[in-house]
Amino acid sequence: MTPEQMQSALLISPFHRWLQLTVVSVSEEALVLSLPWREEFVSNPNGNVTHGGILAALIDLAGLYTVLAAGGSVSATADLRVDYHRAATPGTITSTSRILKIGSRLSTAETYLRSLDGQLVASGRGAYLSAARSFAESAPR
Amino acid sequence: MTPEQMQSALLISPFHRWLQLTVVSVSEEALVLSLPWREEFVSNPNGNVTHGGILAALIDLAGLYTVLAAGGSVSATADLRVDYHRAATPGTITSTSRILKIGSRLSTAETYLRSLDGQLVASGRGAYLSAARSFAESAPR
Amino acid sequence: MTPEQMQSALLISPFHRWLQLTVVSVSEEALVLSLPWREEFVSNPNGNVTHGGILAALIDLAGLYTVLAAGGSVSATADLRVDYHRAATPGTITSTSRILKIGSRLSTAETYLRSLDGQLVASGRGAYLSAARSFAESAPR
Amino acid sequence: MTPEQMQSALLISPFHRWLQLTVVSVSEEALVLSLPWREEFVSNPNGNVTHGGILAALIDLAGLYTVLAAGGSVSATADLRVDYHRAATPGTITSTSRILKIGSRLSTAETYLRSLDGQLVASGRGAYLSAARSFAESAPR
Numbered sequence: 143m144t145p146e147q148m149q150s151a152l153l154i155s156p157f158h159r160w161l162q163l164t165v166v167s168v169s170e171e172a173l174v175l176s177l178p179w180r181e182e183f184v185s186n187p188n189g190n191v192t193h194g195g196i197l198a199a200l201i202d203l204a205g206l207y208t209v210l211a212a213g214g215s216v217s218a219t220a221d222l223r224v225d226y227h228r229a230a231t232p233g234t235i236t237s238t239s240r241i242l243k244i245g246s247r248l249s250t251a252e253t254y255l256r257s258l259d260g261q262l263v264a265s266g267r268g269a270y271l272s273a274a275r276s277f278a279e280s281a282p283r
Numbered sequence: 284m285t286p287e288q289m290q291s292a293l294l295i296s297p298f299h300r301w302l303q304l305t306v307v308s309v310s311e312e313a314l315v316l317s318l319p320w321r322e323e324f325v326s327n328p329n330g331n332v333t334h335g336g337i338l339a340a341l342i343d344l345a346g347l348y349t350v351l352a353a354g355g356s357v358s359a360t361a362d363l364r365v366d367y368h369r370a371a372t373p374g375t376i377t378s379t380s381r382i383l384k385i386g387s388r389l390s391t392a393e394t395y396l397r398s399l400d401g402q403l404v405a406s407g408r409g410a411y412l413s414a415a416r417s418f419a420e421s422a423p424r
Numbered sequence: 425m426t427p428e429q430m431q432s433a434l435l436i437s438p439f440h441r442w443l444q445l446t447v448v449s450v451s452e453e454a455l456v457l458s459l460p461w462r463e464e465f466v467s468n469p470n471g472n473v474t475h476g477g478i479l480a481a482l483i484d485l486a487g488l489y490t491v492l493a494a495g496g497s498v499s500a501t502a503d504l505r506v507d508y509h510r511a512a513t514p515g516t517i518t519s520t521s522r523i524l525k526i527g528s529r530l531s532t533a534e535t536y537l538r539s540l541d542g543q544l545v546a547s548g549r550g551a552y553l554s555a556a557r558s559f560a561e562s563a564p565r
Numbered sequence: 566m567t568p569e570q571m572q573s574a575l576l577i578s579p580f581h582r583w584l585q586l587t588v589v590s591v592s593e594e595a596l597v598l599s600l601p602w603r604e605e606f607v608s609n610p611n612g613n614v615t616h617g618g619i620l621a622a623l624i625d626l627a628g629l630y631t632v633l634a635a636g637g638s639v640s641a642t643a644d645l646r647v648d649y650h651r652a653a654t655p656g657t658i659t660s661t662s663r664i665l666k667i668g669s670r671l672s673t674a675e676t677y678l679r680s681l682d683g684q685l686v687a688s689g690r691g692a693y694l695s696a697a698r699s700f701a702e703s704a705p706r
Binding site for chain 4: 436437438441442464465466467468475476480481485503504505506507508
């Protein structure tokens with residue numbers, strides 16, 4: 143999958159278009175995305191801190207596309223865990239994700255979010271349900 | 284705290300205004316919020332499924348305001364866990380949250396998201412760091 | 425499933441025998457288990473605090489058997505989240521679990537652990553992978 | 566902290582002695598522990614699969630001692646997340662942990678558990694509350 147193909151797949155989602163996500167790099171091992179800041183992200187205007195929900199959304203979607211890039215199939219996110227390490231202030235956030243497990247039923251990926259100065263602002267993991275097995279896969283042989 | 288006071292506090296956040304959140308009811312035991320659907324929430328246009336990141340954001344913020352309503356202080360979300368149970372399709376989502384623990388350093392709340400037909404679409408829990416102790420609290424007596 | 429049947433199923437596991445678990449009650453909605461204290465549970469001898477790993481184990485297994493009691497199938501725990509609310513000191517711990525979702529591929533249950541005085545010492549949730557579909561279920565029709 | 570000092574600190578806990586934990590290496594960046602198999606770990610005698618609760622306990626404690634090794638203070642585990650990737654069968658498990666954040670109030674570490682053949686059997690993260698600030702730290706200046 144090329145970054146251009148990943149970018150197209152990503153932007154099918156209206157929410158991803160609203161987030162203005164950009165694919166930085168993609169391989170079977172890792173996916174790097176870039177999230178520019180926008181004013182609607184602000185949780186607390188006192189300090190312009192980005193809402194934890196935006197960071198959670200980035201960890202969810204970055205992990206999901208990492209599974210796809212690694213050749214896994216995904217029908218839905220099963221669950222998500224996010225740890226918040228530092229306040230994220232205005233500026234582009236870069237997510238770096240890698241696979242923990244590609245499974246036939248459930249795949250898991252972990253994602254690290256860094257601010258422009260390289261600080262880890264949040265990190266987490268998502269578990270993703272595989273798409274239903276196709277006829278060929280589920281049929282007896 | 285009245286629903287009107289909670290509503291005002293909630294809408295200080297630009298992200299909460301974008302989400303168009305409404306306070307349904309508030310007490311020391313529970314907080315109920317309402318999230319109307321908007322097109323930018325869509326993750327997969329094939330079925331108009333709401334993005335898991337939006338549901339994660341709602342679980343994060345609903346738990347945080349539940350801690351505030353219960354008299355706890357919050358400086359930031361420490362971490363978040365979300366379980367996705369069913370696809371959320373267009374229609375208002377109602378969140379119901381309750382306290383697990385109000386702590387002097389960390390408080391925890393759990394939140395359940397239901398679609399209009401009462402189905403549980405997602406649920407989860409957030410842990411929230413208390414605001415720094417004030418001079419009076421931290422000073423020796 | 426009667427409490428006696430659940431008790432027998434539970435004690436097939438050597439680890440559950442070591443934990444000396446007892447089934448208090450079982451229904452399709454809830455499972456209540458009892459965990460007596462033993463000296464090997466102690467994490468910190470200064471205060472005889474029970475190790476978080478023991479409480480995590482109880483939340484894992486209680487949720488899994490709750491899914492079984494509700495008629496779900498389980499092949500393995502997919503993931504686990506535990507929140508620790510108070511130190512657990514010597515004395516029986518009671519777990520109360522209920523279903524969040526019985527799914528064809530993944531089921532989720534939440535569990536609350538209380539000390540003898542009724543205090544919530546820990547709580548959490550497990551997600552459980554369903555047992556592989558049988559030939560009949562996976563074969564094309 | 567030398568491995569010998571860490572080993573002594575670890576074995577103050579009766580539960581850690583029961584687990585028969587060994588410190589393999591310790592630095593400010595990483596902690597490696599070794600967990601030999603014992604029969605009481607078995608969850609399902611059909612295949613001798615190690616109980617998820619034992620792996621959760623290892624992730625909890627390994628992260629906690631990683632925070633201590635990095636110079637952080639810990640009063641208690643705040644919360645824990647474990648992802649199970651493969652069944653763990655009889656044989657030594659090696660845990661490798663590293664710091665995500667050392668905070669003044671909350672620290673976070675992640676841990677990876679591998680079987681003898683190097684396969685990732687489980688991984689996860691713990692958040693740890695710092696020890697209460699001393700008089701000198703909390704007093705006004």
